[in-house]
Each structure stands twice: as structure tokens, then as C-alpha cells.
């Protein structure tokens with residue numbers, strides 16, 4: 001979808017999503033912040049400019065080329081850029097100047113490359129394939145314990161937390177189970193000292209399941225289609 005949505009339609013969708021975020025936070029008495037990352041991979045620069053007018057400050061992109069094209073136009077806008085898609089190691093150098101956080105670090109090789117290419121500290125999340133699906137990128141829970149030990153020794157990167165995707169299903173109990181597993185894993189890794197910041201970031205939840213993810217501790221929700229419908 002590449003048409004410019006009307007400002008009013010976007011305003012309405014965002015306001016509804018923000019209400020749902022608030023509802024989920026209050027349901028579980030959360031006092032910490034939940035950041036709405038608007039996933040703009042399907043929309044054009046002009047639509048992103050409308051989002052800016054509506055107060056959106058965090059955007060998510062999953063393709064290097066498309067992010068570069070958008071960044072050329074939007075580099076001076078007050079936006080925080082989140083890389084949420086699988087990143088090929090050889091593209092690392094290209095994305096670091098654009099993105100404030102890389103959600104999709106799924107190998108030691110990529111973490112090392114980010115470490116090598118970073119001039120300032122790059123914030124990363126480790127992607128976990130918590131539901132162990134072949135089609136998904138990410139570390140398996142079992143591997144992560146060892147791998148994070150190695151990643152945490154690299155210079156110029158800061159492990160801020162974990163990212164995950166629930167299976168593609170309408171069964172919210174299933175999604176909840178995997179979000180909960182991811183939070184517990186994140187807390188365990190933080191308590192062991194691998195996540196060197198007070199706030200454990202958990203990037204989980206998309207249009208269909210972000211409310212459940214927030215109830216289970218998501219601090220960053222990546223929402224696309226619910227904004228642009």
C-alpha cells in the first residue's frame with residue numbers, strides 16, 4: 001500500500017491503537033513506558049511525514065534499500081529508526097548511520113560485524129526464535145545462553161534486550177505463552193548481567209497481538225497494518 005492515507009484516517013487509527021496500548025498497560029498495572037514503533041515498510045515518505053505530524057517519533061523498517069531511500073529524505077526529521085528485519089552481514093555498514101536500534105541481531109557473526117563497524121555504541125536487541133519455527137530467524141533459547149556471553153564482550157554494542165515474533169495464529173493464548181517465555185528469558189539474562197542497562201527492552205507484539213504482548217511485558221511494539229488500514 002503506497003497511497004497517501006488521509007491525515008484523519010491515520011489520526012483515528014493511531015488514537016485507537018494508543019487507547020489499546022493504555023488499556024493493556026492498565027490491565028496489568030504497568031507504570032513503565034511502552035513505545036509504539038510504527039512499521040512503515042509498506043508506506044512512502046509522504047505518509048511518514050503525516051505520522052510525524054501526528055506525533056509518531058519511532059519508525060521501523062525491514063529493508064536496507066528502502067530505508068536508505070527514505071532516510072535520504074527524512075534524515076533531518078526528529079525520528080528514531082528501528083531496524084526490524086533480517087540483516088545480511090555485508091549490509092551492516094550501510095544501516096548503522098540510519099538506525100538507532102537494531103532489533104534483529106540473530107547471529108554472533110552479525111553482532112561482531114556491528115561491533116566492528118560501529119563508531120559510537122550501537123543499541124541492539126537479540127532476536128529469539130522462541131517458538132522454534134524453521135521459517136523464523138533468531139537464536140534458539142538454548143543457544144542464547146552461551147552466545148550472549150560472547151556477544152556481551154564485544155566493543156561498541158549495547159545489548160538492550162530481546163526481540164521476538166509470535167507464531168502466525170489467531171490463538172492469543174499461544175502468543176501469550178511465547179511472549180511470556182521471552183520475558184522470563186530476558187529477565188534471566190539481565191539478572192546474569194548480560195544486559196547492561198536497567199531497563200530490559202522487549203520488542204514483541206505486532207498489529208494482531210500487541211495488546212497481549214504488552215500484558216506480558218513488551219516495551220516496544222512494532223505495529224504496521226493496524227495503522228495503515
Ligand SMILES: *Cc1c(COP(=O)(O)O)cnc(C)c1O
Nearest residue numbers: 039062084206207222223224225
Ligand atoms: C511487518 C513487521 C511488523 C508489523 O506487522 P503488522 O502485522 O503489519 O503490524 C512487525 N515486526 C516485523 C519484524 C515485521 O516485519
